[in-house]
Amino acid sequence: MGKSTIARRVIDIMAPNSIVFALDGTGEYRSRFGMQLWTDSVGVNQPGAWVHEPAGVQAQKAAEFIEGAMAQASSEYMTGTRVSRTILLEEAHSFLPEWNFTAARNEGDFVARSCRYILQARKFGLSFVLISQRTAVISKSALSQCESYIVLRTIDETSLQYVEGVLGQGFRDTVASLERFQAVCVGPAFNTSTPVLVNLDHYPMTPVN
Ligand SMILES: Nc1ncnc2c1ncn2[C@@H]1O[C@H](COP(=O)(O)OP(=O)(O)O)[C@@H](O)[C@H]1O
Ligand SMILES: [Mg+2]
Numbered sequence: 760m761g762k763s764t765i766a767r768r769v770i771d772i773m774a775p776n777s778i779v780f781a782l783d784g785t786g787e788y789r790s791r792f793g794m795q796l797w798t799d800s801v802g803v804n805q806p807g808a809w810v811h812e813p814a815g816v817q818a819q820k821a822a823e824f825i826e827g828a829m830a831q832a833s834s835e836y837m838t839g840t841r842v843s844r845t846i847l848l849e850e851a852h853s854f855l856p857e858w859n860f861t862a863a864r865n866e867g868d869f870v871a872r873s874c875r876y877i878l879q880a881r882k883f884g885l886s887f888v889l890i891s892q893r894t895a896v897i898s899k900s901a902l903s904q905c906e907s908y909i910v911l912r913t914i915d916e917t918s919l920q921y922v923e924g925v926l927g928q929g930f931r932d933t934v935a936s937l938e939r940f941q942a943v944c945v946g947p948a949f950n951t952s953t954p955v956l957v958n959l960d961h962y963p964m965t966p967v968n
Contacts, residue, residue, distance in 0.1 A: 761940045764962045766890045767792045770808050777843035779808040784817055784853050803831045818869040821854035825876045832883035841884040851889035852896035860896045874900040894921040907946025912937035
């Protein structure tokens with residue numbers, strides 16, 4: 760609990776230095792967090808933070824959106840005018856489901872397409888943020904590219920195994936014993952060389968009365 764809230768805060772932190780696109784199938788980023796809606800006419804060059812609520816097969820829409828951002832980013836790369844962009848995937852398993860959790864036919868092909876881009880994204884200044892309750896349901900190829908983590912309390916065994924595999928046994932125990940709205944932050948995205956345990960804020964940080 761608290762994933763979307765911290766994700767929204769991450770968007771605020773990133774947006775001054777990166778164009779942020781949140782892909783959200785829940786409607787929450789617009790309705791609850793008041794984010795401005797992305798449309799085709801906005802394109803991928805306007806600074807700020809945008810929420811894209813694609814209709815249709817989510818894995819397909821994600822692949823197409825990522826492809827558009829990559830096309831722009833790779834042309835900038837050629838001309839040496841790299842712009843930072845971030846694509847945040849809320850409920851990432853909707854956009855990048857692991858093969859045995861795909862809903863529609865061909866979804867796996869779209870996920871594979873997205874993952875090919877994700878693998879090359881860094882050199883083009885494109886970052887990804889994946890939000891999910893469970894690691895098991897997200898494409899392993901996409902997960903394998905993650906470098907930094909904000910881990911909230913979980914008792915889900917496969918997620919705990921994932922944490923243990925990537926970060927070690929000590930983390931598994933810490934994560935399992937976190938309190939509500941606490942998280943462990945680890946990785947190069949954080950300006951600390953050691954993992955830190957944080958208490959998460961509300962969003963907005965000062966509750967509106
Ligand atoms: N740090 C926090 N302190 C207190 N309440 C919080 C905090 N973060 C989130 N909440 C509340 O908990 C509920 C669930 O948060 P949310 O971010 O939507 O969780 P998730 O996305 O994991 O389902 C919301 O009502 C939210 O306002
Ligand atoms: Mg949520």
